[in-house]
Amino acid sequence: MSCSSPSPLSPAEAVTQEAEAAQARQAMVRRLEEQGVLSDPLLREALLAVPREVLLPRAYVRRDAGYPEPVVLELLDGVHPEDRKEWLELIYSGASVLAQRNGEALEGQVRGRVKGGRITSQTSVVSMTVQMLQDLRLCPGLSYLELGAGPGYSTALAARVLGAGRVTAVERDAEMAFAAARRLAALGLEADVVAGDGLDGHPERAPYERIAFTFSVPYLPVKVVEQLAEDGLLLAHLTADSPSWPGLVTVRKAGGRLEASVCGSRLGHVPMHGYSWVSLHRHKDRVGAEPGRHRAGSLAPPPEGARGFWLALAHLFFPRFRSVS
Numbered sequence: 001m002s003c004s005s006p007s008p009l010s011p012a013e014a015v016t017q018e019a020e021a022a023q024a025r026q027a028m029v030r031r032l033e034e035q036g037v038l039s040d041p042l043l044r045e046a047l048l049a050v051p052r053e054v055l056l057p058r059a060y061v062r063r064d065a066g067y068p069e070p071v072v073l074e075l076l077d078g079v080h081p082e083d084r085k086e087w088l089e090l091i092y093s094g095a096s097v098l099a100q101r102n103g104e105a106l107e108g109q110v111r112g113r114v115k116g117g118r119i120t121s122q123t124s125v126v127s128m129t130v131q132m133l134q135d136l137r138l139c140p141g142l143s144y145l146e147l148g149a150g151p152g153y154s155t156a157l158a159a160r161v162l163g164a165g166r167v168t169a170v171e172r173d174a175e176m177a178f179a180a181a182r183r184l185a186a187l188g189l190e191a192d193v194v195a196g197d198g199l200d201g202h203p204e205r206a207p208y209e210r211i212a213f214t215f216s217v218p219y220l221p222v223k224v225v226e227q228l229a230e231d232g233l234l235l236a237h238l239t240a241d242s243p244s245w246p247g248l249v250t251v252r253k254a255g256g257r258l259e260a261s262v263c264g265s266r267l268g269h270v271p272m273h274g275y276s277w278v279s280l281h282r283h284k285d286r287v288g289a290e291p292g293r294h295r296a297g298s299l300a301p302p303p304e305g306a307r308g309f310w311l312a313l314a315h316l317f318f319p320r321f322r323s324v325s
Helices: 011-034 041-049 084-091 126-135 153-162 174-186 280-289 307-317
Strands: 058-062 072-077 098-101 112-115 119-122 144-147 167-171 191-195 208-213 228-238 247-254 257-264
Touching: 011 041, 011 084, 011 126, 041 126, 041 153, 058 084, 072 084, 072 098, 098 174, 126 153, 144 153, 153 167, 153 174, 153 191, 167 174, 174 191, 247 307, 257 307
Parallel strands: 144 167, 144 208, 167 191, 208 228
Antiparallel strands: 058 072, 058 098, 072 112, 098 119, 228 247, 247 257
């Protein structure tokens, strides 16, 4: 791995790089609008104002084809001239960005290639982040609890919309929580990022008018639901073993009563710590040895787009993912 440090930027180079990042940000917002994802003017303003490059100064990319073991990753450093173009395109592509490996200290990251290990923090797909924040119907002055802050991008957008001191974010990885808090402060965004278990919420500042999980959960924890304020709204992705079968859970509190609904969703956040998506790669040897046999049936299988059916099937088939508290 390379550990050489690039020379400091001249004032002219710094201005050029800021302009490049602003253009990439504008292009990302245009794509979201053209895709019909972004409609909230306050969130649009936040997307244009929050520099992802400050929250994601480095990012991992895969450098292998298919699914070899161990996985080959390369850490791109945004200040390094050899990395900057690819890094900037990556963080504004709208795709999920891999930010941390093996719980490493973020300020100790070294650019270059590595093999193996496990990604321990990443951003969500931007379109999903935007949709979640729009579904929460954020407006200035509301109190908001975010569970699973990660690098802090959705936290930053919420803080920009809601105002100073209105956002609390919980992140299980202390290193990531510290880095997100420091980078948010550098942007002048007053959000409280704390290290802790998202399944516990953050009762010290409850109740909250809006709550969102930014990792998928196998069930809704009662502790968190109890922190929802009157007339409040909570969103979470309920997950099964397959990324094709997430469900969006919406909980509303009115008149002291809770109303909840679950609907199949095209996208879902990454599973909570200790859970993982099903992978054909992990089962290919067994499938090759025991391929099973075809059976004739009178009914065709439901289409991939029948998300509610597949979600229900997943929760029946995988008992540990049933919605229990």
